[in-house]
Amino acid sequence: MKKIISIILLAILGMFFFNIVSAINFGSNIKKGSVSEHYIEKGINENRGSNLVTSIVVNYRGFDTLGEVTVLFLAATGLSFLLFSCKCRREFDKVISSLVLRTATSTLYPLILLFGAYIFIHGHLTPGGGFQGGAVIASGVMLLFMSFRNFNINHRELSTIESLAGISFVALGLAGLIVSNSFLANKLLPLGNWNALFSAGVIPLIYIAVGFKVGSELSGLISDMISSTKED
Amino acid sequence: MAELLQYFMIFLILLMIFFAIYAIKTKNLLVSVIASGFISLVASIVYLYLQAPDVAMTEAAIGAGITTLIFVIAVRKTKEKEK
Numbered sequence: 440m441k442k443i444i445s446i447i448l449l450a451i452l453g454m455f456f457f458n459i460v461s462a463i464n465f466g467s468n469i470k471k472g473s474v475s476e477h478y479i480e481k482g483i484n485e486n487r488g489s490n491l492v493t494s495i496v497v498n499y500r501g502f503d504t505l506g507e508v509t510v511l512f513l514a515a516t517g518l519s520f521l522l523f524s525c526k527c528r529r530e531f532d533k534v535i536s537s538l539v540l541r542t543a544t545s546t547l548y549p550l551i552l553l554f555g556a557y558i559f560i561h562g563h564l565t566p567g568g569g570f571q572g573g574a575v576i577a578s579g580v581m582l583l584f585m586s587f588r589n590f591n592i593n594h595r596e597l598s599t600i601e602s603l604a605g606i607s608f609v610a611l612g613l614a615g616l617i618v619s620n621s622f623l624a625n626k627l628l629p630l631g632n633w634n635a636l637f638s639a640g641v642i643p644l645i646y647i648a649v650g651f652k653v654g655s656e657l658s659g660l661i662s663d664m665i666s667s668t669k670e671d
Numbered sequence: 672m673a674e675l676l677q678y679f680m681i682f683l684i685l686l687m688i689f690f691a692i693y694a695i696k697t698k699n700l701l702v703s704v705i706a707s708g709f710i711s712l713v714a715s716i717v718y719l720y721l722q723a724p725d726v727a728m729t730e731a732a733i734g735a736g737i738t739t740l741i742f743v744i745a746v747r748k749t750k751e752k753e754k
Binding site (some may be wrong): 492558566567568570571574575577578581585657660661664665 | 724725728732733736740741
C-alpha cells in the first residue's frame with residue numbers, strides 16, 4: 440500500500456515538473472523585453488566586464504551572492520560547532536603517505552594556490568570567479584592535509600581572514616548605497632577599459648573578497664573534519 | 672569532428688549513469704564514494720562541452736575534490752561496510 444501511494448505521489452510530482460519544464464521550449468530565443476535580454480544586450484557596456492556571467496552574479500544579482508556567501512558561512516559554522524562539541528582529538532596516522540603524493544604535493548601546491556588566485560582576480564575577464572578560486576585554493580590545502588600528517592592550520596588567522604573578507608563585501612555594498620542609491624551599485628570606481636585588469640569598477644574587488652572568504656571557509660571546514668578524525 | 676565529440680559526450684553520460692548505479696549497488700562504502708567522485712569529474716567534462724566553464728571548474732574542485740574527501744573522512748569515522 441505504501442509503495443502504491445509513493446508511486447502515485449511521484450507521478451503527480453513528475454507531472455507538475457513536466458508542465459513547468461515543457462512551457463519553456465528547448466533552445467528557444469529569450470522573450471522580448473525580458474530582464475535577461477537587458478543583461479545580454481546592455482550588461483557588457485554597463486559594467487565593462489568581459490565575462491558577462493560575473494557581471495550578472497556580482498552586480499545585478501549581487502544581493503543573491505551575499506546570501507550564498509552567508510549560507511556557506513552558516514554551514515561551515517554549524518559543522519565546526521557540531522565537531523567542536525564531540526571533543527575528539529587529532530590522532531596522527533601511523534602510516535606515512537606515499538612518496539609520490541608528498542613529492543607531487545610539494546611541487547604542485549604553490550601552483551594550485553597561484554591558479555586559484557588567478558581565477559578570482561581575473562573573475563571579470565575569464566571564466567570563473569570567487570567561488571571557483573576559493574574552491575581551488577581549498578583543494579590545494581586539502582592536498583597538504585592529505586600528504587603531511589603534522590600539517591595544521593591556525594584557525595584564528597583563518598577566521599580573521601574570513602571575517603575581514605565578509606566585512607569588505609558588505610562595506611563595498613554599503614559604499615554603493617552611499618555613492619549611488621542602491622546596494623552594491625557599481626559607481627564607486629571608474630569602469631575603465633575593455634579587457635584590462637583594472638576595469639569593471641568594484642566587481643574584481645568583490646570577487647577577491649569572495650575568493651578569500653570561500654577559500655578560508657572551505658579550508659577551515661576540511662581542517663575541522665580531519666582534526667576530529669579519531670581512530671579506535 | 673563535431674559528431675565524434677557528440678558521440679563521446681553520449682559515452683560519458685552513459686558512463687556517469689553506470690557509475691551512479693554502481694555507487695548504489697556496491698557494498699563497500701569507500702568504493703561508492705570514489706564512484707560518486709568519478710561521476711562529478713565526468714560531469715565537469717560534460718559541462719565544459721556544454722559551454723559552461725565556470726560550472727565545470729566548480730564541479731571539478733568541489734564535487735570531485737572536496738566532497739569526496741569529506742565523504743572519505745565520514746566513512747572512516749563510521750563503518751566501511753554496509754550492512
